Amino acid sequence: MNRRFLARMTAALMLALPPLAAGQDEGAALSEQDELQTDRDSFTPATTAVGRRQTVLETSYSFIDNRHLPDAHSFPELLVRRGISDRLELRLGWNYEAGGPTGAVSGIEFGDEDFVTERSSEMLYGLKFETTRQRRLLPSSAVILQGYTPTFGPSTASRFTVGEVFGWTLPNGWQWNSSLRFGTNNVAGDNFVQWAPSTVLKIPAGEKWNFHVEYFGVMSDGKRPAQSQHYGSAGGHVLLTKDLELGIRLGVGLNEQTPRFFSNVGLGLRF
Numbered sequence: 102m103n104r105r106f107l108a109r110m111t112a113a114l115m116l117a118l119p120p121l122a123a124g125q126d127e128g129a130a131l132s133e134q135d136e137l138q139t140d141r142d143s144f145t146p147a148t149t150a151v152g153r154r155q156t157v158l159e160t161s162y163s164f165i166d167n168r169h170l171p172d173a174h175s176f177p178e179l180l181v182r183r184g185i186s187d188r189l190e191l192r193l194g195w196n197y198e199a200g201g202p203t204g205a206v207s208g209i210e211f212g213d214e215d216f217v218t219e220r221s222s223e224m225l226y227g228l229k230f231e232t233t234r235q236r237r238l239l240p241s242s243a244v245i246l247q248g249y250t251p252t253f254g255p256s257t258a259s260r261f262t263v264g265e266v267f268g269w270t271l272p273n274g275w276q277w278n279s280s281l282r283f284g285t286n287n288v289a290g291d292n293f294v295q296w297a298p299s300t301v302l303k304i305p306a307g308e309k310w311n312f313h314v315e316y317f318g319v320m321s322d323g324k325r326p327a328q329s330q331h332y333g334s335a336g337g338h339v340l341l342t343k344d345l346e347l348g349i350r351l352g353v354g355l356n357e358q359t360p361r362f363f364s365n366v367g368l369g370l371r372f
Contacts, residue, residue: 139369161367170201221254
């Protein structure tokens with residue numbers, strides 16, 4: 102009888118413990134899904150899609166204090182994300198740039214332009230798919246496929262990027278996300294590829310405020326001269342409502358190929 106009782110208790114514990122941990126992870130994942138998370142909040146995108154039948158509109162303005170070239174302005178950095186399913190979203194956007202190169206400052210793209218002064222615009226289109234959701238040590242992750250086609254300016258070449266973002270929500274509520282993006286580019290007929298690694302630590306302060314510190318960079322392969330840009334930035338956002346986010350990013354270039362300083366302010370609206 103004692104052996105039978107112990108066997109039953111052991112089996113019950115083996116069955117009960119994993120669902121408890123999974124439930125905690127799933128609860129955190131559901132909470133993360135319900136929270137408004139924009140891709141523009143940092144250079145590193147969010148690990149989540151917007152959700153079925155939901156739309157998130159993101160827009161921002163960037164000022165770039167270039168080190169050796171004229172200052173640059175980027176606006177509206179428009180990105181509309183529409184949820185097709187719980188894990189899949191479609192993406193459509195448009196942006197206009199004036200002045201010197203904007204480099205990798207914008208959170209919706211990365212690139213390098215060699216034009217000293219320019220006025221240009223381009224549209225973007227693509228999709229984002231959640232590949233995993235956090236469960237124990239398994240991180241939340243998503244893949245982003247995105248294309249860019251010029252609508253005005255000196256460049257006429259379309260380009261393409263693919264990226265993977267992954268991260269964990271830590272027991273204290275902090276989020277640590279990292280991404281790696283790969284893209285094609287063309288400047289004055291010179292075709293090359295670029296890599297953009299990034300990592301960000303997001304720290305909530307109450308229910309409405311969130312602050313972050315971040316590193317990101319852009320490196321080229323097959324470009325002359327070679328490109329190697331490194332940035333450090335910090336920022337934060339406030340949720341004015343559960344569906345309206347207002348945020349700011351400030352950053353500096355960490356080497357001679359980067360701007361001295363950049364600032365970015367924008368908002369996200371879910372409906």
